[in-house]
Amino acid sequence: MNYHIYKSVKNTNEKIKFINSNYNQNLSNLALFAQHQTHGRGRGNNLWISKKGDFTSSFLFNKKLELSKLGQINILVVDRLIKLLEEKIVDVSFEFKWPNDIYFNEMKLAGILIETTIQKQEINSLIIGVGINFISCPKFEDKNTVRLRDFSQNISPLNLFFSLSLILEEYFDNFQNHDFSKLSKGLTLKILKKDKxxxxxxxxxxxxxxxxxxxxxxxxxxxxANGYEYFTYGETL
Incomplete structure (x- = not known):
């Protein structure tokens, strides 16, 4: 894993994509952390609002995977981020809003944005953008937010970044060996509005x-009304 640390970038996903295209001839895995992201974005046309001191990072893996694995990639990242946060913050249980937002008591804490490069129905590389409200609580009309600093004063954004990068690299190196049936059952217990x-x-x-x-x-x-329906993309309201 090659690490890149910046004081400020416009967008972490775009920056890591640029580094991979222009300076990564060996196709190494990349991890990028920015103390400040000025133009963050979420899924669709959503913006990711953050301040200097919040957690903004991206991870790029030059790994070939079947396109059908995209949903499993998503729940793997969600699962690992929740587990890492719960390891760092004892006696706090986090939830997730499908497909890839992390919540606490129905207040949004973090978001994940996954982008892929696809050729011939195969994923050639993937970028995982992770944003966490570390010191700020952005205001939205349709949702409440919470910040990590409210749970602990002892967590460093940079240390959290290094921990997450090592975890993700290990799990993607062994992607085919994961028990996704067990993983999905665990996440189902943490999903917002289950049985509602x-x-x-x-x-x-x-x-x-x-x-x-x-x-x-x-x-x-x-x-x-039509029975059980399966959705591989979309937004829960």
């Missing part, structure tokens, strides 16, 4: 259904 009626937005269409679980492929399973 939710709305899922997909391609500007809204589906109402009871949230049942996350399956071993990373899909969200809803019980709707």
């Amino acid at each position: 009626i939710i709305k899922l937005k997909q391609n500007n269409q809204i589906t109402n259904g009871k949230l049942i679980k996350v399956d071993e492929f990373g899909a969200l399973v809803l019980q709707t």
Whole structure:
């Protein structure tokens, strides 16, 4: 893993993509941390709002994987980030909002953005952007937020970055050996609004259904008027 630390970047995913294209002839795995990200972005057209001192990072893996594994990549990253946070902060349990946001008591703490390079129906490389509200609580009309500093004063953003980079590299090196059935069952216990009626937005269409679980492929399973339906992408409202 090659590490890149910056005081400020415009966008960590774009910066690590640039480094990989121009300076990474050996196709090493890359990890990038910025003390300040000025133009963060989330899924779709969403912005990621952060201040200097928040956790903004990206990880790039030059690894070939089947395109069908994208959902498993997502739940693996979510699972490892939650477990790392719970190891660092004792007696606190975090939740996740499908597909890839981390919450505490229905307040958003962190978000994950995964981007891939695809050729011939195969993933050639993937970028994992991770943002954590470390010192700030951004204000939104439709959600409340929480910051990591409220749980502990003893966690360093940079130390958390190094811990996460080592964990992700180890898990992607052994990607094929993971028990995703067991992993998905554990995440189902932590998913927000389990067994409740939710709305899922997909391609500007809204589906109402009871949230049942996350399956071993990373899909969200809803019980709707049509029976059990499986969603591999979308946004839970």
